[in-house]
Amino acid sequence: MTAQPAAKMELSRNAHEAARRTAPHVTIRGLSKHFSDATIYDNFDFDIPRGKLMSVFGPNGCGKSTLINMIAGLIPVDAGEILFDGQPLSQIKFGYVFQNYREAMFPWLRAFDNIAYPLKVMGVSKSERTARVEKIVANLNVKIDLNLYPYQMSGGQQQLVSIMRALIVEPEILFLDEPFSALDYEMTLFMREQLQRVFVETSTTTVLVSHDLEEAVYLSDRILLLSRHPARAVEFVHYDAPRPRTLQTMSEADFISTKAHCLEVFQREVRKG
Amino acid sequence: MIALKRLQILLPFVGIAVLLAVWSLTVWARIVDPVLLPSPVSTFRAMWIGMTSGKLGVDFLKTVERTIYSTAIAAIIAIPFGILLGSSEKVYRSVEFVIDFFRSTPASAMFPLFLVLFGVGDRTKISVAAFGAALVILFNVAYGVMNARKTRILAARVMGASRLRILWDVMLLESLPQTFVGLRNGVSLALVIVVVAEMFIGSTDGLGQSVFEAQQLFNMPDMYAAIFAAGALGYGLNLLFLTIERRFVHWSGK
Missing domain, CATH: 3.40.50.300 (P-loop containing nucleotide triphosphate hydrolases)
Known part of the structure; x- marks a missing residue:
C-alpha cells in the first residue's frame, strides 16, 4: 500500500526522463516573419x-x-x-557564434578575457572565471596564446576564441x-x-x-x-x-x-x- | 642597403632643413626687409633667451595652463553628455541641429557675450575655449557611441548583458577611438581660442599677448619666437594626446 505511490512516481519520473531524451529540444510553432518587401516565414513549424x-x-x-x-x-x-x-x-543558456568574428570579439580585451566575458555578465567570480576558461582550454586542447588581443590573431584563431566564448557558459x-x-x-x-x-x-x-x-x-x-x-x-x-x-x-x-x-x-x- | 635605411630616419628633417635654408637665403639676399624678417639665428636666440630667462617661458606656461583647463572642463562636461546623447539616436537627432549650429559658430564671435558674463579675466578666456572644445568633443563622443558596431552589441546581448552593462562595457569602449579624435580636435581648438583671447581680451600674459606685444614694439625676433613657441605647443599637445591614445586605445584602427 505504502510502497505503491513511490513506485508509481519512480516510474513516471523515468518515463519523463525517457521522453525528454527523445523529445525535440526546440519546438517552433506558427513562426511568421515579414520584412518590408517579402514574407520570409509564414506559419512555419519545425x-x-x-x-x-x-x-x-x-x-x-x-x-x-x-x-x-x-x-x-x-x-x-x-x-x-x-x-x-x-x-x-x-x-x-545558449551560445551564438557570429560570421564576422572581427566585429563580434571585444578588441579591448585579451582573448582570455573575451572567453571569460559571458561568465562576468552572469556574475561569476574572477577566480571561478579563470578556472573555467583554463578548463575549457584544456578540454579542447587549444594551443593559442590567450594573452594576445584578438587583432593580433589570425582569423581562424579569432573564430576559435569566439566559439570558446560561446561554449564557456556550458550552453544547452x-x-x-x-x-x-x-x-x-x-x-x-x-x-x-x-x-x-x-x-x-x-x-x-x-x-x-x-x-x-x-x-x-x-x-x-x-x-x-x-x-x-x-x-x-x-x-x-x-x-x-x-x-x-x-x-x-x-x-x-x-x-x-x-x-x-x-x-x-x-x-x-x-x-x- | 642598411646605410640607405638609416638615412630614411632623416627624412622628416628634410623639410626643416629646406625651410631653414630658404629662410637664411632670403635674409642673406635681402629679398625681404631685414626689419620684417630677422635671421633664423637671431630668432632662435630670442626664443632661447625668452624661454630660459625672459617672459616668454612664463607666457608659454600660462597658455598651457589655460588650454589644459579649458580642455579638461570641456571633456568633463562633454564626454558624459556625448555618451548620453549617443546612446539614443532619437535623442541625438532631436538636438543635432543645436549642436551643429553652435559648433559652426566661430567661438571668437562669442567673446563679447562671455566678457559680459565673466568679466575681463582668465574665466572668460577659459570658458570660451571650453565652450568651443566641448561641442567638438560632444559631437565626436556621441557619434562614437552611435556608430558602435551592431554585431558587438548583439554579441553582448546574446550573453544576457543588460542595457546598462552594454553601455558601460561595449559602447563606451567602442566610442573611445572617436572620443580621442574629439579630444585632439578639441585641444587644438581650445589653443586657438586661448591665443586669440590673450591677444584681445586685456591680457598681461600668455603667448597671444606675447606675439601681440612684440608686434606693437616692432620687436620681430621676439614675435617670431612667440609664434614658434605657440606652434611647438600645438604640435606637442597633439603628440601628447596621440601618445595617450596609443597607450589606452591600443585597438584603435585595428
Whole structure:
C-alpha cells in the first residue's frame, strides 16, 4: 500500500526522463516573419532534435540566418512561439557564434578575457572565471596564446576564441551563423575539425547555418533543406556516418550520395524561383 | 642597403632643413626687409633667451595652463553628455541641429557675450575655449557611441548583458577611438581660442599677448619666437594626446 505511490512516481519520473531524451529540444510553432518587401516565414513549424548537429541549407535569401537569429532572439518574430524544452529563451543558456568574428570579439580585451566575458555578465567570480576558461582550454586542447588581443590573431584563431566564448557558459544549445565563411580554405578545414571535436566532446545541440553543402553534410547529423521564401522545410536529411569523420569520409559512397541528393533538392528549389 | 635605411630616419628633417635654408637665403639676399624678417639665428636666440630667462617661458606656461583647463572642463562636461546623447539616436537627432549650429559658430564671435558674463579675466578666456572644445568633443563622443558596431552589441546581448552593462562595457569602449579624435580636435581648438583671447581680451600674459606685444614694439625676433613657441605647443599637445591614445586605445584602427 505504502510502497505503491513511490513506485508509481519512480516510474513516471523515468518515463519523463525517457521522453525528454527523445523529445525535440526546440519546438517552433506558427513562426511568421515579414520584412518590408517579402514574407520570409509564414506559419512555419519545425522541431530541432536534441543532441544533434543540424545544418540549415537553402537558396540565397531564403532566411537561413533569419531562422537562427529568431531562435536566438537576435531579431523579433512577427508571430509564433519558440520553446526550448517547453521554456522560453530567457530561461536557458545558449551560445551564438557570429560570421564576422572581427566585429563580434571585444578588441579591448585579451582573448582570455573575451572567453571569460559571458561568465562576468552572469556574475561569476574572477577566480571561478579563470578556472573555467583554463578548463575549457584544456578540454579542447587549444594551443593559442590567450594573452594576445584578438587583432593580433589570425582569423581562424579569432573564430576559435569566439566559439570558446560561446561554449564557456556550458550552453544547452549552440548556434553558428556561417562561422567559417570568412576564413581561407586551409583554415576552414582546420576549424571544421575543431567544431567536430567540440561536438563529440559535449554533444551539445548545435544549429549551423552554412552556405557550403560539403561542409553542411560533412559536419551534420541532420540537414534541414529550406525552400525559397516563404521558407518551408523541403526535406530533413539524415546523415549518420560515425564520428570522428575525416577527409576520408568525404570520398565514401554514403557521403557522396547524401550530398548529391541535397544538391538535387537544392537545385529544384532554386529553379522554382 | 642598411646605410640607405638609416638615412630614411632623416627624412622628416628634410623639410626643416629646406625651410631653414630658404629662410637664411632670403635674409642673406635681402629679398625681404631685414626689419620684417630677422635671421633664423637671431630668432632662435630670442626664443632661447625668452624661454630660459625672459617672459616668454612664463607666457608659454600660462597658455598651457589655460588650454589644459579649458580642455579638461570641456571633456568633463562633454564626454558624459556625448555618451548620453549617443546612446539614443532619437535623442541625438532631436538636438543635432543645436549642436551643429553652435559648433559652426566661430567661438571668437562669442567673446563679447562671455566678457559680459565673466568679466575681463582668465574665466572668460577659459570658458570660451571650453565652450568651443566641448561641442567638438560632444559631437565626436556621441557619434562614437552611435556608430558602435551592431554585431558587438548583439554579441553582448546574446550573453544576457543588460542595457546598462552594454553601455558601460561595449559602447563606451567602442566610442573611445572617436572620443580621442574629439579630444585632439578639441585641444587644438581650445589653443586657438586661448591665443586669440590673450591677444584681445586685456591680457598681461600668455603667448597671444606675447606675439601681440612684440608686434606693437616692432620687436620681430621676439614675435617670431612667440609664434614658434605657440606652434611647438600645438604640435606637442597633439603628440601628447596621440601618445595617450596609443597607450589606452591600443585597438584603435585595428
